[in-house]
Amino acid sequence: MKFGVVVFPGSNCDHDCYAVVRDVLRQPVTFIWHGQKKMPPVDCLILPGGFSYGDYLRTGAIARFSPVLAGVRKHAHSGKPVIGICNGFQILLEAGLLPGAMLRNRTLTFICKYVFLSVASPGSPFSRHIPSGTVLRIPVAHGEGNYYCDPATLSRLRARKQIIFRYSDSDGQVTADANPNGSVDNIAGICNEEGNVLGMMPHPERCMEPEMGSMDGLKIFRSLLASVHTVL
Amino acid sequence: MPLKNKGWIVEVFVTLKASVLDPQGTAVQRALHSMGYTSLTGARLGKYFRLHFIPGLHRTEVEKQARRMCEKLLVNPVIEQYHLKINREGKRSA
Numbered sequence: 001m002k003f004g005v006v007v008f009p010g011s012n013c014d015h016d017c018y019a020v021v022r023d024v025l026r027q028p029v030t031f032i033w034h035g036q037k038k039m040p041p042v043d044c045l046i047l048p049g050g051f052s053y054g055d056y057l058r059t060g061a062i063a064r065f066s067p068v069l070a071g072v073r074k075h076a077h078s079g080k081p082v083i084g085i086c087n088g089f090q091i092l093l094e095a096g097l098l099p100g101a102m103l104r105n106r107t108l109t110f111i112c113k114y115v116f117l118s119v120a121s122p123g124s125p126f127s128r129h130i131p132s133g134t135v136l137r138i139p140v141a142h143g144e145g146n147y148y149c150d151p152a153t154l155s156r157l158r159a160r161k162q163i164i165f166r167y168s169d170s171d172g173q174v175t176a177d178a179n180p181n182g183s184v185d186n187i188a189g190i191c192n193e194e195g196n197v198l199g200m201m202p203h204p205e206r207c208m209e210p211e212m213g214s215m216d217g218l219k220i221f222r223s224l225l226a227s228v229h230t231v232l
Numbered sequence: 233m234p235l236k237n238k239g240w241i242v243e244v245f246v247t248l249k250a251s252v253l254d255p256q257g258t259a260v261q262r263a264l265h266s267m268g269y270t271s272l273t274g275a276r277l278g279k280y281f282r283l284h285f286i287p288g289l290h291r292t293e294v295e296k297q298a299r300r301m302c303e304k305l306l307v308n309p310v311i312e313q314y315h316l317k318i319n320r321e322g323k324r325s326a
Contacts, residue, residue: 058308065305094308101310103248106255148252148311182255 001228003029004042006072006088008063013049013085013205020208021046025221032068039071044081044224047072047088049141049203059102059144060090069095081125081224082197086142089189089199098192098199099157100149105142106182112141114214115180115202117188118168121161124191125227126198126220135172136165136216138202140180140188145201147183147190154185165189165200235320240285242298243317244306247278252311281306284321294318 003021007014014031021029030040034052053062063069076082076097084092092098105111117136119127130136149157157163165188169178179186181201189200204217248254257276264272283301285294298316307314 057305061305061308093310099310101308103252103311104255106253108255108259146255150251150310182253 001027001043001225002041003027003044003046004032004040005029005046005048006032006034006068007048008034008050008052008066008068008087008091010052010054011048011050011087013087013203016203016205017046017048017085020205020217020221024208024218025225027225032071034063034066034068037067037070039068039075042075043228044083045072045075047082047084047091048205049086049088052087052091055087055144058094059087060092060094063087063091064095073097076192076197079194079196081228083126083224084197084199085203085205086140086145086201089201090144092197092199097197098190099153100147100184100190102144103146103148103182104144105146105180110141110143111145111180112139113180114139115188116168116170116172116178117165117202118172118174120163120166121191123161124164124195124198125224126189126191127164127223129223129226130219133172134219135168135170136202136219137170137207137214138204138216139206139214140202142181142201145183146181147187147201149184157187157190158185160193162190162193162195163187164191164198165202237287239287239321240289240291240294241319241321241323242281242283242285242294243319244281244283244298244302244314245278245317246281246302246307246312246314247276248311249313279306291318 207214207217261275
């Protein structure tokens with residue numbers, strides 16, 4: 001599976017994503033510059049974390065107008081997987097590829113810590129091969145990760161099983177105390193209706209090797225790889 | 233200078249929708265309360281843009297363009313709402 005990591009001015013997790021795909025997943029990977037209109041042939045796109053365009057106006061708001069977004073949309077609409085992590089998630093929201101919006105964290109502080117995630121929808125390619133009952137331990141690092149959508153959108157997300165990850169305690173219980181940023185319904189990650197576009201605030205690329213303190217991020221990528229191979 | 237040679241200034245006021253919690257506004261309200269302003273019942277924060285347009289445009293065209301800018305970039309309709317004030321340059325804004 002060939003990966004492409006999109007690089008915006010201000011992306012800062014692009015090299016982390018590139019490195020884990022190459023060295024941990026052992027899959028071919030290439031950087032894609034934000035000014036590139038023509039998308040190289042890749043199977044999975046990663047929109048990495050960072051502060052694209054300085055977070056000016058709103059997080060992800062300016063990145064959405066990058067030339068590369070036309071290719072990202074085309075890739076997403078063709079049904080191929082897209083993973084937006086942190087700022088990448090914010091960009092997918094602003095671009096309308098995922099529903100909802102991000103608000104400042106309830107605490108008004110930048111939150112950088114490990115959180116626990118429970119898998120809310122085990123049917124997605126990103127979660128299908130994660131054993132049921134697994135509680136993931138993955139770090140977040142954001143100032144604007146307070147996911148918001150209106151009640152009608154939330155019902156739709158629930159009905160169509162688009163909520164993939166929710167903030168939980170270490171036992172997988174989704175509680176108010178386990179919600180780090182005030183997100184609606186403890187939402188940490190959602191996918192589009194078709195299921196091929198995932199946005200998540202936690203950083204799976206930061207926990208893929210034993211040295212990193214957790215390897216749970218690997219479970220998400222492994223699930224994707226296994227899903228794709230099953231389909232093929 | 234004749235009015236038609238003056239450019240336009242569009243002021244854009246962006247606020248969070250009433251249904252969206254505003255943690256910054258709440259923090260400001262608490263701070264003001266702790267300063268003794270107990271008559272305060274609410275505080276919400278927003279954004280302010282001042283857009284300058286060339287002379288020679290009709291007011292309706294200026295408004296049309298400004299609204300399009302808001303809808304495409306300046307405002308996120310999922311969480312925000314906005315209103316405009318349009319004036320000729322040099323005129324004191326209300």
